[in-house]
Amino acid sequence: MHADVKKVLAEYEECYRRDSDALLSLPDAPQAVLLSVGPDTGQFMNSLLKGSKARSILELGTSYGYSTIYLAEAARANTGIVTSCDFDVEKQIFANDMLRRAGLEDHVVFRSGDAIQIIESLEGEIEFCLIDLWNSYYIPAFDALYPKLAPLGYVIADNISSPDPVAGEGYRQHIRLRKDIESILLPIGWGLELSRRCASS
Template structure:
């Protein structure tokens, strides 16, 4: 990523991301739950860059992000969508976070490549038409499987699904393992854990 306007917006979040990461390490699981809605919970620079390059290499145009937060990963995806001639549809349930995301996307000059949806992700997914070339899952972890079930049949051949927070925070590990086992049981999917950022599960639908 070399576009100064985009880099400047993303760079503003670096210190906050590092502070959040350090805070999550020392909080108890109960304390984490209390503060989650106040946090960015973003994927971080390394994972964002990986998503951006992966999407460009794949060439996907119909991109779905489940969990906008304040738009950090949305920016990485939208920049790739612009290059691919596509668009990101991003879902968020917290109105204040979506408002921040809208402003951040505008500042990055990428508003023409993002479609914002506000509401419960599971319900929104039931009515969103397919198909999807690329999906990023990064919301409440107990919703990963319910959300996956609602976009699975809408995945295009060769579609890629990335699930964040596979290894961190550690109190999510059990539920994330359940997600990994779930997607790996699908006969038409290949899936692997990648040690980048907070850990991701990278899944690809086979091309028949």
């Protein structure tokens, strides 16, 4: 990765470390601050994307853009584009500034609003999607995404094991109703469900 990208990622990680120490002592710590995907998941997605050469990349849940940096760096390598969705515009403004500092702003298009409505409005196939929303939206997001998921397309759902493993298990059971989806729970970060559409469906 380019030094500018590494520098911006290190700033996020320092910030999350500092905020986590302070916020974890509070009874109602704000999840958006604490629940970035983290470096292991970021690196895993980046490697998977580069290996798959996916170009049409969707991120559901921009937040402050930590995961967006990893996706955008792979999009640049693949000559692709990340569409990143969140209903919080202020966070996306922050994320855009961090992308600019990492030299990656040309590889991301931000969409603000409800992720499900945004998926429904998208044209063309999606080759890779990160689902990292509030957990009540995971199943609706998957259902909206499914008709647009390319053959051999990947879906990664974060936070399957933590903080709400019951919701995570609900998502895992739901996606297994689709016969052309292969899926596995990976013990990376907060628990990732990695799903892939079979070649011919």
